[in-house]
Amino acid sequence: MRIENSFIPVRGVGERTERNLWRAGATHWDEFDASLVGAKTGDRIETFIADAAAHLDDGNSRFFDDCFPSGERWRLYENFRDETCFFDIETTGLSPERDSVTTVSFYQDGETTTLVSGEDLTADALREQFTDAKLIATFNGARFDVPFLETSFDVSIDVPHVDLMYPCRTLDLTGGLKQIEKDVGIDRDRPDISGRDAVRLWREYERGDQSSLDTLVSYNREDAVNLERLMETVTGRLHDRACEGLDAELV
DNA sequence: TGAACGTCGCTTTGAGGTCC
DNA sequence: GGACCTCAAAGCGACGTTCA
Numbered sequence: 001m002r003i004e005n006s007f008i009p010v011r012g013v014g015e016r017t018e019r020n021l022w023r024a025g026a027t028h029w030d031e032f033d034a035s036l037v038g039a040k041t042g043d044r045i046e047t048f049i050a051d052a053a054a055h056l057d058d059g060n061s062r063f064f065d066d067c068f069p070s071g072e073r074w075r076l077y078e079n080f081r082d083e084t085c086f087f088d089i090e091t092t093g094l095s096p097e098r099d100s101v102t103t104v105s106f107y108q109d110g111e112t113t114t115l116v117s118g119e120d121l122t123a124d125a126l127r128e129q130f131t132d133a134k135l136i137a138t139f140n141g142a143r144f145d146v147p148f149l150e151t152s153f154d155v156s157i158d159v160p161h162v163d164l165m166y167p168c169r170t171l172d173l174t175g176g177l178k179q180i181e182k183d184v185g186i187d188r189d190r191p192d193i194s195g196r197d198a199v200r201l202w203r204e205y206e207r208g209d210q211s212s213l214d215t216l217v218s219y220n221r222e223d224a225v226n227l228e229r230l231m232e233t234v235t236g237r238l239h240d241r242a243c244e245g246l247d248a249e250l251v
Numbered sequence: 252t253g254a255a256c257g258t259c260g261c262t263t264t265g266a267g268g269t270c271c
Numbered sequence: 272g273g274a275c276c277t278c279a280a281a282g283c284g285a286c287g288t289t290c291a
Contacts, residue, residue, distance in 0.1 A: 071278075094270065095271095139269085143270075147275090165269065195270065254290095257286105257287085259287095260284090260285080262281105263280100266278095269275100270273105
């Protein structure tokens with residue numbers, strides 16, 4: 001599913017109308033025919049397509065972040081795949097006021113970077129990681145990772161965001177990231193480590209055990225890398241579900 | 252042109268679920 | 272175990288479409 005298959009951002013177009021358009025053969029902006037809907041809606045769709053095509057050429061993901069309903073923002077992924085930054089944080093607890101961030105791992109376009117507290121984890125380093133990203137992807141990051149980083153480092157993470165927890169829930173995938181990875185067949189090198197262990201590992205590292213930091217970093221990196229595989233799985237399933245019952249293929 | 256119907260958007264409310 | 276964002280559902284009004 002690509003952005004150019006979507007009509008749902010247009011006022012007056014919901015899930016039903018969009019499916020009717022697809023059924024009628026208008027599976028892509030280029031194939032839209034205003035006679036398929038009423039005059040007013042047709043005008044709105046044509047205006048939207050003209051605007052959106054320009055923003056797409058400019059690589060302006062923010063435009064689409066604003067106009068897509070939150071439940072449909074996963075559709076941005078295919079267009080901005082190479083510029084999607086998957087990230088995950090580890091902390092010493094749940095409270096941004098009392099606890100601190102220990103490591104942050106980023107995975108973008110095949111490259112993984114980890115920032116470690118006391119070494120290279122700074123506000124500037126965080127800003128730099130997000131600079132090139134057109135889209136960020138997390139699991140429960142809307143409520144945990146992003147606010148935690150913003151509070152701890154006084155940064156503003158103002159990048160279109162797909163929080164995979166919600167698309168997963170619409171696919172009946174629940175139980176936390178580790179459980180969902182298991183359910184969709186994503187393997188881990190260290191399936192025995194949990195978030196609570198991450199706190200323990202950090203404490204051990206503070207007491208001088210370098211190997212604990214190595215374990216923590218590899219766990220954190222695996223979280224970030226696996227998010228990409230989860231995104232591929234989830235967007236694939238949502239695409240299939242959107243196309244269910246259609247003769248036409250969305251390309 | 253107007254009535255009837257269908258669809259969508261907006262607002263409110265409540266609950267679920269996740270992070271370390 | 273605390274925090275709380277997001278989503279889904281429901282209800283209502285507005286708008287758009289269809290058809291006679």
